Amino acid sequence: MCETGSRARGTSVAxxxxxxxxxxxxxxxxxFYRAQGGRLPGTLDSVDEELDELVHARSRFQSVVDPxxxxxxxxxxxxxxxPPEALASRHHTLMVVREFRRVPLDASAxxxxxxxxxxxxxxxxxxxxxxxxxxxxxxxxxxxxxxxRSLEEPRLIVLLTGVHECQALLGSRASAxxxxxxxxxxxxxxxxxxxxxxxxxxxxxDTLQLISPSAV
Numbered sequence: 001m002c003e004t005g006s007r008a009r010g011t012s013v014a015x016x017x018x019x020x021x022x023x024x025x026x027x028x029x030x031x032f033y034r035a036q037g038g039r040l041p042g043t044l045d046s047v048d049e050e051l052d053e054l055v056h057a058r059s060r061f062q063s064v065v066d067p068x069x070x071x072x073x074x075x076x077x078x079x080x081x082x083p084p085e086a087l088a089s090r091h092h093t094l095m096v097v098r099e100f101r102r103v104p105l106d107a108s109a110x111x112x113x114x115x116x117x118x119x120x121x122x123x124x125x126x127x128x129x130x131x132x133x134x135x136x137x138x139x140x141x142x143x144x145x146x147x148x149r150s151l152e153e154p155r156l157i158v159l160l161t162g163v164h165e166c167q168a169l170l171g172s173r174a175s176a177x178x179x180x181x182x183x184x185x186x187x188x189x190x191x192x193x194x195x196x197x198x199x200x201x202x203x204x205x206d207t208l209q210l211i212s213p214s215a216v
Contacts, residue, residue, distance in 0.1 A: 026056065028094040028148065030158055031072045054079060059215035061112045061197035071112060071197050073160065073216070094148035094158060097126055098133045101216075102143050110144075110199035110211055113159040113179065116191045122154050125189040129157055132182040136161075144216050159194070162211065 054077040063069035117125035126149055133147045144162030179194060199211070 026075055026077055028096065029074050029076075030092045030094055030148075030150075031074075032090040033070055033072075034068050035070055036068060057214055057216050059110060060200040061110070062200050064196040064198055070200075071114075073112070075216075092150035092152050092156060092158075095151055096146065096148050097157075098130050098145070098147040100133070100137045100142065100145045102141070109163055110215060111161050111163055112197035112199070113194040114197070115157040115159065115194045117155045117157060117189055118191050119155070121189040122149075125186055126157060128182060128186040128189060129159060132179070132185065133159070135181075146216070155191075160216065162216065 055074065056077075057073070057075040059073050061071045061073070063071075115125070115129065126147075129147050133145055136142065137145060142161055142163060144160070146158070146160040148158045148160075150156035150158070183190070183193065199215070201211070
C-alpha cells in the first residue's frame with residue numbers, strides 16, 4: 001500500500017525529445033581504375049554521356065604521371081543506380097568538407113588533386129586543406145571548388161576545382177591556386193605531394209567551353 005502511494009506521488013519522467021535529422025539525398029563518389037593504353041573499354045568510356053534526372057554530375061580525369069590511371073567523379077541521388085565506374089575496386093564515397101560554386105560555371109578546365117594524410121594527422125590535414133580553400137576562394141574567386149574526404153579511407157582528401165587556365169593549379173608560386181602554400185603549411189601532415197589528374201573533356205565539348213555542364 002505504501003509502495004503504491006509512493007509511486008503515485010513520484011515525479012514523472014520527461015519523454016525524450018524527438019531529434020529530426022536530414023538524410024543526404026545525393027551521394028558523391030570517386031573511383032579509380034586502370035585502362036590499358038589509356039582507353040576505357042565499354043560503358044566506362046562514355047562517362048560524359050547525357051545524364052538522367054537521378055544522376056546530377058559525372059566527369060572523368062586522367063593521371064598526369066600515369067596515362068593508364070583514371071578517376072571518375074559522380075553525384076547521384078540515393079535512389080539512382082550507381083554509375084558503372086562506381087563498381088571499380090577502388091571506389092570512395094566522398095564527404096564534403098567545403099564547396100564553393102559560382103553560377104554560371106564559367107571555367108576552361110577542371111583540376112583534381114588527391115592528397116593522403118599521415119596516420120594520426122587526418123584532422124589536421126583536412127583543416128589545412130579547408131583553410132587553403134577558403135583563402136583561395138577569397139583571392140582567386142574560382143568557378144568551382146570542392147574539398148572532400150573519403151568515407152572508406154579517411155586519410156584520402158580530394159580537391160576538385162574549376163579554373164580559367166589549365167595550368168592554374170600547377171602554376172607558379174604566385175598563383176592563388178598553387179598548392180605550394182598548402183604544402184608548406186601542411187608539412188608533416190601529408191604522406192607525400194598530391195597526385196594530379198587532368199580533366200578529360202567530352203569529345204563534343206566546345207573549344208571555348210571545355211567543361212561539360214554536367215561535370216560537377
